[in-house]
Amino acid sequence: MRAIGIILAGGGSSRMGELSRERAVCAMPIAGSYRSIDFTLSNMSNSHIQKVAVFTQYNARSLNEHLNSSKWWDLGRKQGGLYVFTPAITAKNSSWYRGTADAIYQNLHFLKNSHEPYVVISSGDCVYKMDFSKVLQYHIDKKADITVVCKDMGLGSNIERFGTVSMNEEYRIKEFEEKPLHARTSTISCGIYIARRRQLIEMIEQSAKEERFDFVRDILIRHKDTKRIYGYKIDSYWRNIASIEDYYSTNMDFLKSDVRDYFFRQYPDIYSKVEDLPPAKYNAGAKVRNSLVSSGCIVNGIVDNSILFKKSYIGNNCTVRNSIILNDVFIDDNTVIENCIVESRGTIKANSTFVGDGNIRIVVERNERYVI
Amino acid sequence: MLLAGGQGSRLGILTRKMAKPAVSFGGKYRIIDFPLSNCINSGVDTVGVLTQYRPLRLNTHIGIGIPWDLDRNIGGVTVLPPYEKSEDTEWYTGTANAIYQNMEYMESFNPDYILILSGDHIYKMDYEAMLSFHKANNADITIAVMPVPLEEASRFGIMIADEDKRITEFEEKPEHPRSNLASMGIYIFNFKTLKKALFDMKSQPALDFGKHVIPYCRDHGSPLYAYEFNGYWKDVGTLNSYWEANMELIDIVPEFNLYEEYWKIYTKSDIQPPQYFADTSAVDASIIGEGSDIYGEVYHSVIGCGVTIGKGAVVRDSIIMNGTRIGDSSRVEKSIIAENCHIGKDCEIGFGEDIANDTAPHIYNHGLVTIGEKSVIPIGTRIGRNSVVSGITIKTDYSNSTLPEGSTLIKESEDI
Numbered sequence: 001m002r003a004i005g006i007i008l009a010g011g012g013s014s015r016m017g018e019l020s021r022e023r024a025v026c027a028m029p030i031a032g033s034y035r036s037i038d039f040t041l042s043n044m045s046n047s048h049i050q051k052v053a054v055f056t057q058y059n060a061r062s063l064n065e066h067l068n069s070s071k072w073w074d075l076g077r078k079q080g081g082l083y084v085f086t087p088a089i090t091a092k093n094s095s096w097y098r099g100t101a102d103a104i105y106q107n108l109h110f111l112k113n114s115h116e117p118y119v120v121i122s123s124g125d126c127v128y129k130m131d132f133s134k135v136l137q138y139h140i141d142k143k144a145d146i147t148v149v150c151k152d153m154g155l156g157s158n159i160e161r162f163g164t165v166s167m168n169e170e171y172r173i174k175e176f177e178e179k180p181l182h183a184r185t186s187t188i189s190c191g192i193y194i195a196r197r198r199q200l201i202e203m204i205e206q207s208a209k210e211e212r213f214d215f216v217r218d219i220l221i222r223h224k225d226t227k228r229i230y231g232y233k234i235d236s237y238w239r240n241i242a243s244i245e246d247y248y249s250t251n252m253d254f255l256k257s258d259v260r261d262y263f264f265r266q267y268p269d270i271y272s273k274v275e276d277l278p279p280a281k282y283n284a285g286a287k288v289r290n291s292l293v294s295s296g297c298i299v300n301g302i303v304d305n306s307i308l309f310k311k312s313y314i315g316n317n318c319t320v321r322n323s324i325i326l327n328d329v330f331i332d333d334n335t336v337i338e339n340c341i342v343e344s345r346g347t348i349k350a351n352s353t354f355v356g357d358g359n360i361r362i363v364v365e366r367n368e369r370y371v372i
Numbered sequence: 373m374l375l376a377g378g379q380g381s382r383l384g385i386l387t388r389k390m391a392k393p394a395v396s397f398g399g400k401y402r403i404i405d406f407p408l409s410n411c412i413n414s415g416v417d418t419v420g421v422l423t424q425y426r427p428l429r430l431n432t433h434i435g436i437g438i439p440w441d442l443d444r445n446i447g448g449v450t451v452l453p454p455y456e457k458s459e460d461t462e463w464y465t466g467t468a469n470a471i472y473q474n475m476e477y478m479e480s481f482n483p484d485y486i487l488i489l490s491g492d493h494i495y496k497m498d499y500e501a502m503l504s505f506h507k508a509n510n511a512d513i514t515i516a517v518m519p520v521p522l523e524e525a526s527r528f529g530i531m532i533a534d535e536d537k538r539i540t541e542f543e544e545k546p547e548h549p550r551s552n553l554a555s556m557g558i559y560i561f562n563f564k565t566l567k568k569a570l571f572d573m574k575s576q577p578a579l580d581f582g583k584h585v586i587p588y589c590r591d592h593g594s595p596l597y598a599y600e601f602n603g604y605w606k607d608v609g610t611l612n613s614y615w616e617a618n619m620e621l622i623d624i625v626p627e628f629n630l631y632e633e634y635w636k637i638y639t640k641s642d643i644q645p646p647q648y649f650a651d652t653s654a655v656d657a658s659i660i661g662e663g664s665d666i667y668g669e670v671y672h673s674v675i676g677c678g679v680t681i682g683k684g685a686v687v688r689d690s691i692i693m694n695g696t697r698i699g700d701s702s703r704v705e706k707s708i709i710a711e712n713c714h715i716g717k718d719c720e721i722g723f724g725e726d727i728a729n730d731t732a733p734h735i736y737n738h739g740l741v742t743i744g745e746k747s748v749i750p751i752g753t754r755i756g757r758n759s760v761v762s763g764i765t766i767k768t769d770y771s772n773s774t775l776p777e778g779s780t781l782i783k784e785s786e787d788i
Binding site: 031032033034071255257260263264269270271272274276278279280281282283284285286287288289290291292293294295296298303307308 | 398399400438439622624630631636637638639641644645646647648649650651653654655656657658659660661662663666670675677
């Protein structure tokens with residue numbers, strides 16, 4: 001494809017609470033076997049974008065670990081490939097990424113040294129499938145300067161943490177509001193943009209000169225009347241996971257057969273790092289209902305309406321209900337877990353009870369793990 | 373040098389279209405994954421895989437060796453099929469002949485030692501420890517052996533060693549074994565010794581390690597040592613031993629443990645999503661691969677990746693390989709169902725008495741039903757024990773929708 005990809009993966013999120021204490025939101029495990037950034041990376045790879053840059057900043061350890069090789073997404077190529085850019089001190093610059101536009105500005109050489117005429121920008125904390133070549137064709141047909149992928153979230157949905165857009169009948173964006181308290185429309189920006197590379201370089205350099213650092217506020221909103229900014233409306237599945245409620249409900253969406261079918265069985269596939277874990281194992285006493293279980297798990301107890309990520313161990317006579325158990329969690333015998341998200345590498349002692357009343361409870365337990 | 377060219381004819385329909393090392397094992401693996409993973413875990417990063425019988429599945433599985441970290445700048449994995457020469461072109465006629473024909477490959481690395489493996493056993497072994505033993509004894513050849521019960525020893529090649537583990541004599545399938553140390557078909561040779569023996573013996577038809585090369589080396593005074601291995605080692609050469617080895621993985625702490633952190637078994641995984649259990653499912657004492665959807669009941673079985681078990685279906689004591697679909701309300705008992713099969717609704721696989729198979733009782737026995745890859749079984753079919761089915765079958769292939777115990781139904785499809 002005639003575009004390069006940029007994935008904005010810098011952020012932590014205060015709405016993720018303890019879950020993002022030790023990892024960037026883009027590295028959050030999703031749907032049992034994946035991490036959030038896999039969706040954007042796979043979309044780019046499947047759209048034949050050969051050159052992808054990931055901008056990271058906040059606590060990127062687990063993200064970097066996940067991106068240790070580009071071959072999982074078929075981006076291990078001689079032409080192009082996967083680049084990870086963290087903020088760096090240079091002779092000209094000594095600051096962190098001060099915003100999304102600044103992140104691009106600090107890595108402007110990546111844009112300047114490419115030859116592809118277009119740039120696809122996407123945030124890395126969304127769960128969706130998209131053929132960017134279709135969006136690009138739309139962008140070209142509309143003769144747009146910037147195309148913004150939008151989705152109507154429906155009336156009554158909680159959209160105050162998103163940017164909302166209003167379009168005219170030709171889908172040109174007329175109004176753009178960032179995180180309005182009272183939204184006048186239910187159509188939001190999905191954080192996915194296409195722009196012409198030279199145009200983007202120009203706008204980024206301009207705003208850097210004016211000490212403006214945010215892509216939405218300082219580029220999209222400022223230019224909405226001077227540039228041709230169009231919306232590309234989607235009605236396919238798209239979710240942002242950067243709050244605990246959305247993270248929980250997005251995961252639980254994968255218990256629905258149509259969502260699983262859309263992501264797991266329909267072409268093209270979503271790829272993730274291969275971890276070479278053995279198949280999941282169920283011993284006598286295991287009862288699993290309406291749940292997803294990933295490889296490497298050993299289940300001895302009851303699992304109901306839950307998602308077990310990789311390498312979880314569920315002890316004898318345990319009950320796990322309406323919960324998400326992240327990677328490599330050890331739950332000892334006779335434990336009850338309900339309405340919880342159990343943080344990765346946790347060890348839960350025998351005979352414990354963790355129940356989230358009303359809200360989803362985040363469980364971070366770091367006990368000594370005894371080898372069975 | 374990994375010998376992976378054999379058919380493994382006693383696996384019957386399972387090896388009709390693929391070599392034995394390519395047969396699925398343990399839910400997501402193939403048999404060759406075990407020696408290949410042993411290689412990389414032992415630090416052997418230059419591996420030649422010798423293929424001959426139906427190599428397509430092996431070739432696509434191995435590729436350039438990425439899953440085993442064998443995609444290397446120097447060495448790595450190389451698939452070595454038989455090839456045409458300007459004269460005396462032949463197939464690989466024996467184990468040692470196959471190695472002889474790839475002398476050029478081995479010489480290109482100028483090695484000190486050659487490790488000879490076969491691609492059809494399930495085990496975890498540190499070849500580096502074996503090599504240290506080989507070096508410490510100044511051996512020319514080291515043969516890995518394992519103790520077997522004396523009454524079974526007459527099925528194996530038996531090594532007789534002194535207290536220093538030096539092999540003094542050996543016997544091929546002896547009637548009255550004098551030792552219980554069975555050869556595992558794993559050899560370390562000093563490359564010079566191997567090269568000389570192969571050149572001297574090259575005109576021997578069907579040149580074989582056990583029959584020709586090892587006796588030749590002994591007669592010429594090469595020191596031979598026996599490296600004793602006491603771990604799990606399983607020859608999955610027959611359908612029953614194959615089934616047993618799969619079932620042993622289900623034990624609470626199996627003797628052969630796939631869950632150990634530091635001796636991982638690697639495989640090519642195409643399917644990554646988690647597995648799904650519906651409200652109507654039940655599972656007990658089983659292992660299940662990625663991306664499988666379980667709507668029915670699974671007991672004491674090994675299920676591969678991307679399998680669908682329909683609502684109300686009951687699978688018991690069976691092996692279901694990748695991509696197979698079991699229709700709603702079907703019953704499957706003690707069966708081996710190969711990859712990408714489609715079993716219709718309301719079928720009953722594995723009923724009745726243990727009646728001997730009509731065409732190949734030495735292959736299809738122990739009450740196992742075996743269904744070949746890509747087979748289709750129509751709705752409401754009953755298949756008896758010790759039967760074998762392969763191909764796209766339709767209602768008229770069965771009388772009264774029933775295939776009695778011990779029957780053979782192999783349909784040739786259009787392709788080969």
